[in-house]
Each structure stands twice: as C-alpha cells, then as structure tokens.
Amino acid sequence: MEGHLHSTVATSISIIYGCLLFVGCCIAFPKPPVDIPPVNPSDAPKLPAGVSRTVLIAGGGLASLSAALELSERGFNVTICEKDLVLGGRLHTKNIERLNQTWPVEHAFHAWFYNYHQFKDIRKRLGIDGNFREWKAVDYVFRNYLPEEIYSEGPFPLNLLGIIFRSPNLKMTNAIESSLSLPDLLYYNYDTIFEKYANISLDDWAKEKHVDEAFYSIIMRPALSVTLNERHTISAAEMLTYMQMYFLSEPQADGREVTTKNYQDAVIGPWKKVLQENGVRIETNSTVKSLYFNSSNGKVISTETKEMFDHVILATNLVGLQRIINTTQKNYSPDSKIGVSLQCLQSKVGKLPLAPRYKIFRAWFDKQPHNRPDILETPDYTPVNLIAQYHLLEEHFAMWANKTNGSVLEFHLYTWKEKDTPDDKVWEIIQPTVKMIYPEIFSENFTMLAYHVNSFEDNFPSFKINTEQFRPNVTFPNRCGIPNLSFAGDWLHTSYPSSLMERSVSTGRQAANHILLMEHVRQVPLLVTNSHGPGLL
Incomplete structure (x- = not known):
C-alpha cells in the first residue's frame, strides 16, 4: 500500500513537472x-608559389574526399590510395550484370540530413544540388502499433508537438509521462553528455528516466536500428547526440534528402572529377599497408611504393586503420621513439570494436507494390530494418520499371546473425519477416527476376557502451608524438555534435585543417550543430 501511494505521488509529480516542461x-x-x-x-x-607539400590519404571514402578537396584547392599535392576498385567507401557504386543489362548498385541506401553542414557546403561547390530531392516524411511499421508517418513541420516546439498530435498511437500523456527524460533533451550539453551517459545503454537510460514504452518505441528506439549497432548495448550518449542533431537543434533538423541518381553519378563522380582537375592523384586498387617515419627528414614513407610524403591522413574505415598501425608497429622496436608513439595510438584505436555484420539484399520483381512509401523503416522486424523502392528513387531503375511494370526493392538486414550465409539462402531466411511487412509480394505471387547481395563484415564502427573512452580525435597522433599524421572518419570523437556521413566529411576537413595550420595556410571554417539543447527561458 505504501509503495502504491509513493508511486501515485511520484506519477502525479511527474505529470505536473512534465506539463510545466511542455509549457x-x-x-x-x-x-x-x-x-x-x-x-x-x-x-x-x-x-606560396614554389613551395611543394605532399599528402598521402589512405582510403577513398567521404572523409578522404573531403580532406583532399580542401588541400588540393590550397596548393597541396595530394595522393589518394583506395584499396577498392572504386571510390566512395560506404557511398561506393559498382556495376553488376542482371537481366541482360548493367545496373549501378550502391553499397546501400542513405539519406542526407539538414544538419549535414559540411556536406551541403561541398555539394554547392561541386554543383550537384540538383541531384537531390526532399524526403519529407519517414514511414514506420511496428509489430504492436499502427503505422506512423513522422515529420517535423512548423516552428519549435510546435514541430515536435505536431508529431504527437498527428500520431495514431501517441497522446500527450505519453510524452508527459516521459517528462523525466526532458532535462537531458532540452538541456542537452555535448561537453558533458559522454561523461554522464557513455557507459549506459539507451535502453537503460530510458528505464532510468521512466520513458513511456509507446513513446520510446515510436519516437526514440527506431533511430537505434540505423546505426547498425546492437540496440541493447548502444551508448545513450551517442543516441542523445543523434536526437540533438536530427530533432532538437533546429525545427527543420529532421529534414532529409535522397539522391535521384546512383551515388556514383550524383556525388562521387563529380567529386572525383573536381579532385582530378585540382591535380589529385587517385590510386584505386591500391592499399596502404604500413608506414615508415623517417627521423632524418621528417617525411613519411609508404612501405609499398617507397614514396615520401610530408603528411599522411589515415581515412580508412576502422579495421583498415587498425591493420595499418599493427603492420607499421612491426617496423619498429617497442622502445624506440616511434614504437612508443605507435603504442600510444594503439592504446585507443586498438580497443575500439566493430559493429555486427550486415547485408543489403536488392531484388528485381515482375510486379510493383501499391500504396507503399518510397522508404519504409521497420525497426521491430529484425533482421529487416528498412525497405527502399529503388524504382521510385533513382532514374535508372525508374526507367526499367516504367517499361516492365516491375519493381526493385532493397532490404537492409542489420546485425545479421547468420555467419557465412550463401547469397542464395538470404531470401529464404528473410521471407517470413518480409511476408509480415509486404504480404502482397506473396499473396499476389510476385516473381523475383534477379537479386544482388552486398555482405559486410568489419565495416562499421561500434558505438556501444564503455567504448567512448577509447575514441580518439583527429589530431590524436600529434599527442602521441607524430605531428604529420592525422585521422579522419566516422568512428572518431569530435568536439561538437556529429554523426555518420557528416562526421566523416567534417573530420576530413579537420584533418586538412591540421595540415594547413602546420604549413601556415589559412584553415577552412566549419559550421557545426550547436552543442546545447534549446533549454528553457
């Protein structure tokens, strides 16, 4: 009885507090x-004229291309070494043969958000804004709730209240009962958030703050799946940063765009063209395996090509960087000056884990789903996390669909549990789940004409609890005693809110700025998401 009374009083206080916060x-x-x-x-x-400085950039993804653009525009001789046959990293596009024709197939579907400030700046400079279109609303289906169409519209906070008012599942009481979570959102502080919540999961944070289950499942939890991390272990600090970037920092923060062409034609190709016009040397199918630091002249030597460089940026994915450092360590005794510096790097980089494996399954069908959104997120239907209709997204696939009345669907399969699954078994495994989401594929006897599977392992960084302490920043090598080495990539820590592709682009620019500062060339400004939530006046 006493416990029940205490609970009732606590609930009443919570509702009153919540009302005050919402007012x-x-x-x-x-x-x-x-x-x-x-x-x-x-x-x-x-x-200055007559001064030559050379930079080696390992990796050919967004971080690499970002750094190369800034440095090449300022007179540096830049070489990019990419182990793959094409540039782009997780934006790569490869041509495959299906149904007697060639198709440009990307790594996977991506969206570009309002707060991708560095990337928007680069888009304008490359003249590719016309290759993007607005993706206004995000559609979700759930196992235990009605479908949702979520979008932000109007000034703050009406844009957020509108999400609740339009919802077929939520009421204001769901948000009010979650009021204990509001201080961390309204008074979000990037400078302290990791100290407070890097070592607990978002699930545990939600329990600690008594977040209403429906509110959490519909508003907060769906963002977990797109990180490719295990939903029960991802850091609350990282996810609260996502909320600041994609919901709270500005009324239009959740605004997003998609490309109307494949990523090679829309982004990477034009970017590569500008870099080559700037004199950047691009070496694909070329791996940087290890480095040698010449103490006599301060140069860095690629052990494969024997070329000397004034500066090096390691902009590979995390596993690629770990391999380069591991292999480079073998060139030095542990007690040598460089050996000690490399151990310093390993003290952080070597302890960062990777996210689970994932697969992207793209299928060509003889029929089209009707009254289905372009992109559908399915956070409760693991292993299927997202379905994209490419015949409604990109020109190449739309032309084929218009001629054949067929469709091209892409299924995102994150945290894939089955190891070494043959490509021809993937559809068999996901069929029961797809049938719950898109029953018409089976009830109307769609025929799969072709398919393609992208399988990825050791590809995406983990942001699970207890790992932020090991996440270095761009200039960490300088702190370890190697000033002409820097990092770039989405796995790094930044001094401002960032995530995913924008973190890659921003850290690429920061790596360029580190070199520009050393060479007494004016740095490039950055525009970043505010480190503080809206607060209360």
Whole structure:
C-alpha cells in the first residue's frame, strides 16, 4: 500500500513537472549552428608559389574526399590510395550484370540530413544540388502499433508537438509521462553528455528516466536500428547526440534528402572529377599497408611504393586503420621513439570494436507494390530494418520499371546473425519477416527476376557502451608524438555534435585543417550543430 501511494505521488509529480516542461518548451528556442573559424585567419590562403607539400590519404571514402578537396584547392599535392576498385567507401557504386543489362548498385541506401553542414557546403561547390530531392516524411511499421508517418513541420516546439498530435498511437500523456527524460533533451550539453551517459545503454537510460514504452518505441528506439549497432548495448550518449542533431537543434533538423541518381553519378563522380582537375592523384586498387617515419627528414614513407610524403591522413574505415598501425608497429622496436608513439595510438584505436555484420539484399520483381512509401523503416522486424523502392528513387531503375511494370526493392538486414550465409539462402531466411511487412509480394505471387547481395563484415564502427573512452580525435597522433599524421572518419570523437556521413566529411576537413595550420595556410571554417539543447527561458 505504501509503495502504491509513493508511486501515485511520484506519477502525479511527474505529470505536473512534465506539463510545466511542455509549457516551458513554448518559450524555448533551438540554438543556431556554430561557426568554427580558422585559428590562423592571418595566414596565406594557399601555399606560396614554389613551395611543394605532399599528402598521402589512405582510403577513398567521404572523409578522404573531403580532406583532399580542401588541400588540393590550397596548393597541396595530394595522393589518394583506395584499396577498392572504386571510390566512395560506404557511398561506393559498382556495376553488376542482371537481366541482360548493367545496373549501378550502391553499397546501400542513405539519406542526407539538414544538419549535414559540411556536406551541403561541398555539394554547392561541386554543383550537384540538383541531384537531390526532399524526403519529407519517414514511414514506420511496428509489430504492436499502427503505422506512423513522422515529420517535423512548423516552428519549435510546435514541430515536435505536431508529431504527437498527428500520431495514431501517441497522446500527450505519453510524452508527459516521459517528462523525466526532458532535462537531458532540452538541456542537452555535448561537453558533458559522454561523461554522464557513455557507459549506459539507451535502453537503460530510458528505464532510468521512466520513458513511456509507446513513446520510446515510436519516437526514440527506431533511430537505434540505423546505426547498425546492437540496440541493447548502444551508448545513450551517442543516441542523445543523434536526437540533438536530427530533432532538437533546429525545427527543420529532421529534414532529409535522397539522391535521384546512383551515388556514383550524383556525388562521387563529380567529386572525383573536381579532385582530378585540382591535380589529385587517385590510386584505386591500391592499399596502404604500413608506414615508415623517417627521423632524418621528417617525411613519411609508404612501405609499398617507397614514396615520401610530408603528411599522411589515415581515412580508412576502422579495421583498415587498425591493420595499418599493427603492420607499421612491426617496423619498429617497442622502445624506440616511434614504437612508443605507435603504442600510444594503439592504446585507443586498438580497443575500439566493430559493429555486427550486415547485408543489403536488392531484388528485381515482375510486379510493383501499391500504396507503399518510397522508404519504409521497420525497426521491430529484425533482421529487416528498412525497405527502399529503388524504382521510385533513382532514374535508372525508374526507367526499367516504367517499361516492365516491375519493381526493385532493397532490404537492409542489420546485425545479421547468420555467419557465412550463401547469397542464395538470404531470401529464404528473410521471407517470413518480409511476408509480415509486404504480404502482397506473396499473396499476389510476385516473381523475383534477379537479386544482388552486398555482405559486410568489419565495416562499421561500434558505438556501444564503455567504448567512448577509447575514441580518439583527429589530431590524436600529434599527442602521441607524430605531428604529420592525422585521422579522419566516422568512428572518431569530435568536439561538437556529429554523426555518420557528416562526421566523416567534417573530420576530413579537420584533418586538412591540421595540415594547413602546420604549413601556415589559412584553415577552412566549419559550421557545426550547436552543442546545447534549446533549454528553457
């Protein structure tokens, strides 16, 4: 009885507190993005005439291309070494043969968000804004709730309240009963969030804050699946940062776009063209295996090509970087100066884990689903996390569908449990789940004409609990005693809120800025998401 009374009083206080917070929201304002200016504004905008500086960039993804663009525009001689046959990293596009024709097939579907400030700047410079279109609403299906169409519209906080008012599942009481979570959202502080919540999962954070189950399942939990991490172990600090970036920082923060062409034609090809016009040497099918640091002249030597460089940026994925450092260590005794520096790097990089394996299954069918959204997120239907209709997204597939009345569907299969699954068994495994989401594929006897499977392992960084302490920043090698080495990639820690593709692009620019500062060339400004939530006035 006493416990019940205590619970009732606590609930009443929570509801009153929640009401006050929601009223307070109405006089709160999201804070604008922050400009990080050059620390050396009086330095020259480019290398002086007659001065040559060489930079090796390992990796050919967004971080690499970002760094290469800034450095090449400022007079540096840049070489990119990419182990794959094509550039792009997780934006790569490869041609495959199916149904007697060639198809450009990407790594997987991606979306570009409003707060991708660095990438939007690069888009304008490359002249490719016309290759994107708005993706206004996100459609979800759940096992235990009605389908949702979630989008932000109007000024803060009406944009967020509108999500609740439009929902067929949620009521204001669901949000009010979750009021204990609001301080961490409204008073989000990037400078302290990892200290507070890097070592607990978002699930545990939600339990600690008594977040309403429906509110959590519909508003918060769906974001977990797109990180490719295990949903029960991902860091609450990382996910709260996602919420700041994609929901709270600005009314239009959840605004997103998709490309109207494959990523090679829409993004990577134009980017590569500009880099080559700037004199960047691009070596595909070329792996940087290890480095040698010449103490006599301060140069860095690629042990494969024997070329010497003034600076090196390691912009590979995490496993690629770990391999380079491991192999480089074999060139030095542990007690040598460089050996000690490499051990310093390993003290962090070597302890960072990888996310689980995942697969992307793209299928060509003889019929089209009707009244289905372009992109459907399915957070409760593991292993299927997302379904994209490519005949509604990209020109190449739309032309084929218009002629044949067929469809091209892509199924995202994250945290794939089955190891070494043959490609011809993937559809068999996911069929029962797909039947629950898209029953018409089976009831209307769709015929699968062709399929393609992308399988990835050791490809995506983990952001699970207890790992943030090992996440270095761009210039960590300098702290370890190697000033002409820097990192870039989505697995790094930044001093401002960032994530996914924007973190790759931003850290690429930061790596370039580290080199520009060393060479007395003016740095490139960054525009980043505000480190603080809207608060209350």
